[in-house]
Amino acid sequence: MPVAETELRHKDPYQLMVAVILSAQCTDKRVNIITPAFYERFPTVESLSEGKKEDVFELIRTCSYPNNKAAHLINASRKIVQDFQGRLPHEVDQLMTIPGIGRKTANVIAAVAFDQAALAVDTHVFRVSARIGLTEGARTPLETERQLTSQIPKELHSIAHHWLILHGRYVCQARKPKCVECGLAEFCLYWEKKVKN
Numbered sequence: 001m002p003v004a005e006t007e008l009r010h011k012d013p014y015q016l017m018v019a020v021i022l023s024a025q026c027t028d029k030r031v032n033i034i035t036p037a038f039y040e041r042f043p044t045v046e047s048l049s050e051g052k053k054e055d056v057f058e059l060i061r062t063c064s065y066p067n068n069k070a071a072h073l074i075n076a077s078r079k080i081v082q083d084f085q086g087r088l089p090h091e092v093d094q095l096m097t098i099p100g101i102g103r104k105t106a107n108v109i110a111a112v113a114f115d116q117a118a119l120a121v122d123t124h125v126f127r128v129s130a131r132i133g134l135t136e137g138a139r140t141p142l143e144t145e146r147q148l149t150s151q152i153p154k155e156l157h158s159i160a161h162h163w164l165i166l167h168g169r170y171v172c173q174a175r176k177p178k179c180v181e182c183g184l185a186e187f188c189l190y191w192e193k194k195v196k197n
């Protein structure tokens with residue numbers, strides 16, 4: 001993965017937050033179709049905080065769960081304006097106090113927008129790490145995050161997240177991993193077991 005970075009288009013932390021919230025259960029491709037008009041209508045966190053839910057809903061209606069996401073986006077922007085002077089905080093713990101921002105989203109924003117050592121675990125990272133053997137018996141994303149961050153050097157946390165996501169998206173896919181063409185096969189526990197059996 002020579003270029004390992006987020007595929008969500010954004011120009012600042014605010015736009016990244018919008019895109020990451022929209023991307024839950026929705027493809028990055030779909031989010032990238034939706035966001036240009038969204039950023040034009042709501043160019044700043046302040047403008048979004050003053051927006052109406054129905055206007056937000058209308059702009060994001062083609063992504064999954066538009067009703068919930070519209071509420072999250074408005075509530076998040078209000079909280080950022082009220083409690084953080086309109087600027088997204090840099091730390092994961094503070095980001096997680098914002099409505100609609102869970103641990104995964106907070107880690108993505110902290111790592112991508114603010115260059116913090118944070119490793120977000122989504123479904124791809126969870127699955128790929130377990131298959132390769134980077135984690136052992138992890139039952140939740142938090143357990144995966146803890147095992148990965150205890151083994152991977154801090155300066156690689158952010159890029160490791162992108163490596164694992166992209167590997168999961170394009171090679172180590174959920175239903176049919178492309179093991180035969182995978183560059184990691186010789187290091188992979190899943191492949192080793194498969195070959196032995």
Ligand code: SF4
Nearest residue numbers: 172177179182185188
């Ligand atoms: S060898 Fe197969 S299971 Fe292992 S990382 Fe590659 S694609 Fe995934």
